[in-house]
Amino acid sequence: MQDQDIISVTTEIVGDIALVCVDNPPVNALSVHVRRGIQDAVAEINAAQSAKVIVLYAAGRTFIAGADITEFGKPPMPPALPDLLNEMEQSKIPVVCVLHGTALGGGLEVALASHARVGIKGLRIGLPEVLIGLLPGAGGTQRVPRLAGIPVALDMSLSGRQVAAKEALGMGLLDALEDGEPRDVALRAGQDALDGKIKTRRTDLIDTTPDDAALEEARKMVARKFPNLVSPQRCIEAIAASTGPISEGLKIERKAFMDCLDTPQRAGLIHAFFGERAVANIPEKKATPRDINAVGVIGGGTMGSGIATSALMSGLSVTLVEVKEDALERGIATITKNLEGGVKRGKLSADQRDQMLAQLTGATDLAALSDVDLVIEAVFEQMEIKKEIFTKLDAVCKKGAILASNTSYLDINEIAAQTSRPEDVIGLHFFSPAHIMKLLEIVVGEKTAPEVVASGFALAKRLKKIGVRAGVCDGFIGNRILGHYSKTASYLVLDGATPQQVDDALEAFGFAMGPHKVGDLAGLDIGWMTRKRKAATRSAEERYAGAVADRICENGWYGRKTGRGYYVYDEGDMHPNPEVAKIIDEERAEAGVTPRSFTDEEIVDRYMTAMISEAARVVEDGIALRPVDVDVVFLSGYGFPRFRGGPLHYADTIGAKELVRRIETYAKEDAHYWQVPEILRKMAETGKSFDDINKGG
Numbered sequence: 001m002q003d004q005d006i007i008s009v010t011t012e013i014v015g016d017i018a019l020v021c022v023d024n025p026p027v028n029a030l031s032v033h034v035r036r037g038i039q040d041a042v043a044e045i046n047a048a049q050s051a052k053v054i055v056l057y058a059a060g061r062t063f064i065a066g067a068d069i070t071e072f073g074k075p076p077m078p079p080a081l082p083d084l085l086n087e088m089e090q091s092k093i094p095v096v097c098v099l100h101g102t103a104l105g106g107g108l109e110v111a112l113a114s115h116a117r118v119g120i121k122g123l124r125i126g127l128p129e130v131l132i133g134l135l136p137g138a139g140g141t142q143r144v145p146r147l148a149g150i151p152v153a154l155d156m157s158l159s160g161r162q163v164a165a166k167e168a169l170g171m172g173l174l175d176a177l178e179d180g181e182p183r184d185v186a187l188r189a190g191q192d193a194l195d196g197k198i199k200t201r202r203t204d205l206i207d208t209t210p211d212d213a214a215l216e217e218a219r220k221m222v223a224r225k226f227p228n229l230v231s232p233q234r235c236i237e238a239i240a241a242s243t244g245p246i247s248e249g250l251k252i253e254r255k256a257f258m259d260c261l262d263t264p265q266r267a268g269l270i271h272a273f274f275g276e277r278a279v280a281n282i283p284e285k286k287a288t289p290r291d292i293n294a295v296g297v298i299g300g301g302t303m304g305s306g307i308a309t310s311a312l313m314s315g316l317s318v319t320l321v322e323v324k325e326d327a328l329e330r331g332i333a334t335i336t337k338n339l340e341g342g343v344k345r346g347k348l349s350a351d352q353r354d355q356m357l358a359q360l361t362g363a364t365d366l367a368a369l370s371d372v373d374l375v376i377e378a379v380f381e382q383m384e385i386k387k388e389i390f391t392k393l394d395a396v397c398k399k400g401a402i403l404a405s406n407t408s409y410l411d412i413n414e415i416a417a418q419t420s421r422p423e424d425v426i427g428l429h430f431f432s433p434a435h436i437m438k439l440l441e442i443v444v445g446e447k448t449a450p451e452v453v454a455s456g457f458a459l460a461k462r463l464k465k466i467g468v469r470a471g472v473c474d475g476f477i478g479n480r481i482l483g484h485y486s487k488t489a490s491y492l493v494l495d496g497a498t499p500q501q502v503d504d505a506l507e508a509f510g511f512a513m514g515p516h517k518v519g520d521l522a523g524l525d526i527g528w529m530t531r532k533r534k535a536a537t538r539s540a541e542e543r544y545a546g547a548v549a550d551r552i553c554e555n556g557w558y559g560r561k562t563g564r565g566y567y568v569y570d571e572g573d574m575h576p577n578p579e580v581a582k583i584i585d586e587e588r589a590e591a592g593v594t595p596r597s598f599t600d601e602e603i604v605d606r607y608m609t610a611m612i613s614e615a616a617r618v619v620e621d622g623i624a625l626r627p628v629d630v631d632v633v634f635l636s637g638y639g640f641p642r643f644r645g646g647p648l649h650y651a652d653t654i655g656a657k658e659l660v661r662r663i664e665t666y667a668k669e670d671a672h673y674w675q676v677p678e679i680l681r682k683m684a685e686t687g688k689s690f691d692d693i694n695k696g697g
């Protein structure tokens with residue numbers, strides 16, 4: 001059956017009320033058959049004069065959640081949504097829209113083109129198009145300003161935030177707020193419209209109040225916050241046109257929308273949207289997760305207290321274990337501070353904070369974990385300490401308890417082998433700050449049971465995180481790749497660039513922060529310890545990348561926490577550390593390097609090619625299930641610019657042939673570091689892309 005032949009819109013006449021129901025699970029997206037269904041229904045009711053009011057509502061868990069994103073980039077199928085909505089707006093028989101769940105993007109635009117809007121409690125509305133590289137493309141930039149004013153239109157369409165029903169009512173985007181099942185509310189709303197309790201009117205006939213100040217402020221904000229993005233600026237342009245005739249405004253909106261549709265940013269952001277959903281598609285998805293209500297966290301340091309905070313915020317009870325009372329108190333104090341921060345940011349109420357803290361227990365003995373469903377070990381990154389803890393956990397934890405390690409690099413199989421129940425051992429790798437960062441790398445050992453993996457993913461969903469499945473290797477997906485490409489940043493500095501130039505070039509590319517600033521933020525001592533841990537196994541052929549960083553650390557400069565690292569941090573001011581420039585000169589002389597200049601483009605090309613190379617090997621080795629899993633790891637855990645879709649989505653914009661050419665060129669300088677991954681060579685020969693691999697090709 002062709003898409004366009006699907007019946008997803010039905011009409012029911014009840015007295016003078018025509019109930020038009022959209023039913024296109026899972027989120028009633030405006031697929032072609034939905035658009036045609038609405039168009040036909042409105043036309044038929046008007047032609048037959050079979051009712052005095054039309055009420056549009058939806059079945060299922062939500063009203064229309066937007067245009068069908070899967071149709072973007074494909075040949076357009078009529079009717080285009082803007083045309084359908086202009087027609088609907090002209091309907092002689094008034095159209096009332098009843099909204100529930102999440103009325104987003106094109107879904108909200110359907111309601112805006114209707115003649116009255118009734119929300120059902122729990123409703124959230126929004127214009128999230130900028131989050132996928134677009135702007136409202138079916139009248140949102142023209143009708144929101146008419147109903148609610150330019151500032152509201154700017155706020156909603158530039159933030160993409162979801163607005164709760166009460167606030168929407170206050171904004172003038174809803175005419176009434178009801179409670180009940182959609183069909184029942186639809187019937188009542190129809191009657192209220194017939195009785196004149198709900199006023200119906202055409203939005204296009206309302207004038208927009210000019211507000212140049214708000215537009216100017218928005219232009220400045222967007223230039224500052226989204227320097228790389230196209231659609232926010234175009235969105236402001238369209239909203240600015242809403243003070244003129246709607247037909248002109250709609251033309252400007254359409255042009256801006258079609259231009260943005262063609263941008264690589266749109267492709268990158270939509271890849272990210274679907275990628276974050278695709279990573280849940282794991283071999284173990286049919287397994288039944290175990291119930292997790294009580295969690296034990298071992299270690300009250302930055303990671304342990306962050307993990308405990310995240311668990312408490314999702315309604316779990318937590319037992320925090322530390323070796324000594326004072327360390328335990330510090331851990332509990334950090335958790336309390338984290339929750340307090342949530343209250344300050346309006347993420348939770350003071351009552352909720354108190355309820356969460358009431359779910360927290362402290363202990364200095366592992367025996368306190370005898371009855372928990374899950375233990376997450378977050379102690380010092382040393383194998384011996386972890387092995388000792390897992391041996392003890394094996395003795396005290398109940399049967400069926402899941403034993404997890406938050407290790408960032410170490411071998412989960414080696415840790416699991418310490419226990420009599422390796423099938424219950426898994427890696428749950430959180431990212432700092434653990435109560436904020438979205439990513440959770442779920443590291444599956446060779447003996448980890450499918451239901452334990454499924455439990456890891458269920459936990460990620462409960463913690464409102466994005467779980468990504470990773471195999472066991474040093475550093476799993478993210479840190480293994482980071483370990484490789486971060487060397488490029490060091491080689492660039494040894495060969496002639498400055499740390500600041502490297503950071504600036506990568507920030508212009510879209511990273512929130514360059515690698516040297518990230519090092520200073522995370523603490524340079526962490527990398528130093530990793531280099532020391534790996535010194536014994538480092539290949540003699542490898543060009544050592546850590547010389548400058550080691551010297552900085554030997555001075556006791558670990559970055560922000562010591563007031564200096566690559567940069568000096570002084571009362572809110574930050575500037576390059578002049579001592580580092582001296583160290584770099586000395587290390588270049590020591591290595592016999594004649595420094596040369598690099599363009600910003602060269603810096604980005606080398607850095608990204610190194611990242612892509614190791615990412616390709618991670619897919620080749622099966623550590624990541626698909627290329628998109630690597631993309632989601634970097635988008636949600638490593639600050640990779642979202643509009644570029646992730647390292648391997650970005651790689652497809654370069655092409656395997658060009659990547660192989662680059663690596664072979666760079667290999668003339670360092671054949672040990674620059675090696676062409678076999679998977680990339682094959683892709684260059686076959687013309688395959690990483691996205692083909694995502695699709696199973």
Ligand code: T1G
Nearest residue numbers: 027029065066067068069070104105106128136137138277
């Ligand atoms: N199109 C196609 N598929 C969609 C979709 C959409 N708009 N929204 C969700 N899905 C799929 C999703 O991939 C998943 O599939 C399933 O539905 C459940 O989603 C002209 C141009 C609505 C808040 O940006 O924010 O309108 O993985 O897992 O957590 O101006 O989905 O099961 O195969 O996310 O309950 C604007 C996007 C479009 C909203 C529900 N709308 N969606 O969240 O479920 S652009 C959006 C969401 C537009 C107009 C423009 C969320 C949700 P699968 P889910 P959820």
